[in-house]
Amino acid sequence: MENPVVEVKNIGKLYPKHATKILSLKDRYLKKERNFAGQWSVKDVSFNIQKGDSVAILGDNGSGKSTLLKLILGVTAPTTGSIVVNGKIGGLIELGAGFHKELSGRENIYMNGVVLGLKEKEIDQLIDQIIEFAELKDHIDKPIKQYSSGMKVRLGFSIAIHVESDIILLDEVLAVGDKRFKKKALAAVKSYLKGKTIIFVSHSTHQVKQICQKAIVLKDGQLVYEGDTESAIEFYENQTIEIE
Numbered sequence: 001m002e003n004p005v006v007e008v009k010n011i012g013k014l015y016p017k018h019a020t021k022i023l024s025l026k027d028r029y030l031k032k033e034r035n036f037a038g039q040w041s042v043k044d045v046s047f048n049i050q051k052g053d054s055v056a057i058l059g060d061n062g063s064g065k066s067t068l069l070k071l072i073l074g075v076t077a078p079t080t081g082s083i084v085v086n087g088k089i090g091g092l093i094e095l096g097a098g099f100h101k102e103l104s105g106r107e108n109i110y111m112n113g114v115v116l117g118l119k120e121k122e123i124d125q126l127i128d129q130i131i132e133f134a135e136l137k138d139h140i141d142k143p144i145k146q147y148s149s150g151m152k153v154r155l156g157f158s159i160a161i162h163v164e165s166d167i168i169l170l171d172e173v174l175a176v177g178d179k180r181f182k183k184k185a186l187a188a189v190k191s192y193l194k195g196k197t198i199i200f201v202s203h204s205t206h207q208v209k210q211i212c213q214k215a216i217v218l219k220d221g222q223l224v225y226e227g228d229t230e231s232a233i234e235f236y237e238n239q240t241i242e243i244e
């Protein structure tokens with residue numbers, strides 16, 4: 001068997017007491033409030049992901065899903081354990097994160113592309129498709145600060161799926177935006193990303209069933225189930241009923 005593309009071993013993240021966080025666009029959009037007391041957001045989690053797997057991360061609010069994605073992406077350091085990623089990793093884990101609001105949509109595409117490891121020439125070749133998919137032709141030269149949340153989501157999503165990567169992380173990206181774009185985005189994830197390794201966070205079991213073959217369930221930062229999507233959803237839903 002090939003080496004796993006993502007190897008997560010006993011990973012843990014302890015946020016110190018009084019840690020503060022500027023609310024992400026996603027949080028603001030979803031009007032969420034968070035309580036940042038010192039605690040293990042992710043605790044002793046281990047799993048492997050093989051090439052071509054599409055894996056969902058299921059769990060209630062605050063169960064550690066986004067933190068786990070940030071650990072895999074390397075934007076936050078683990079307190080314990082280790083993560084090995086074999087391949088180029090990309091995706092969209094916080095809506096609009098990495099956008100500069102004073103710059104135009106077009107300039108932000110270049111900025112993001114460079115951050116994701118592309119050369120300017122490569123971005124030149126992709127930019128029309130990115131703008132077209134995001135349906136932002138008429139707005140692309142306006143500063144991002146004039147964009148609605150939906151427009152930012154469309155742009156971020158479009159960049160994420162057009163930039164080549166081996167492993168793509170998608171955090172609730174299909175939860176916002178209007179119905180029509182959501183449908184188009186779901187279809188894009190299904191077709192564009194065939195054969196790629198996908199890690200997908202979503203509260204929509206409907207979307208999870210359409211995209212992922214496997215799933216893990218987190219509860220209070222711990223991995224409590226790992227298996228095929230159907231059985232993981234069943235486990236997750238039963239667990240939620242018990243609590244209610």
Ligand SMILES: Nc1ncnc2c1ncn2[C@@H]1O[C@H](COP(=O)(O)OP(=O)(O)OP(=O)(O)O)[C@@H](O)[C@H]1O
Pocket residue numbers: 015016019020021034035036037040041059060061062063064065066067068
């Ligand atoms: N920067 C931070 N500093 C301190 N605590 C944090 C920080 N980010 C997240 N947390 C805490 O870690 C826990 C897990 O949060 P996380 O965002 O990973 O959960 P989630 O499962 O993605 O939640 P949701 O479904 O609401 O997006 C929460 O209790 C949260 O308050």
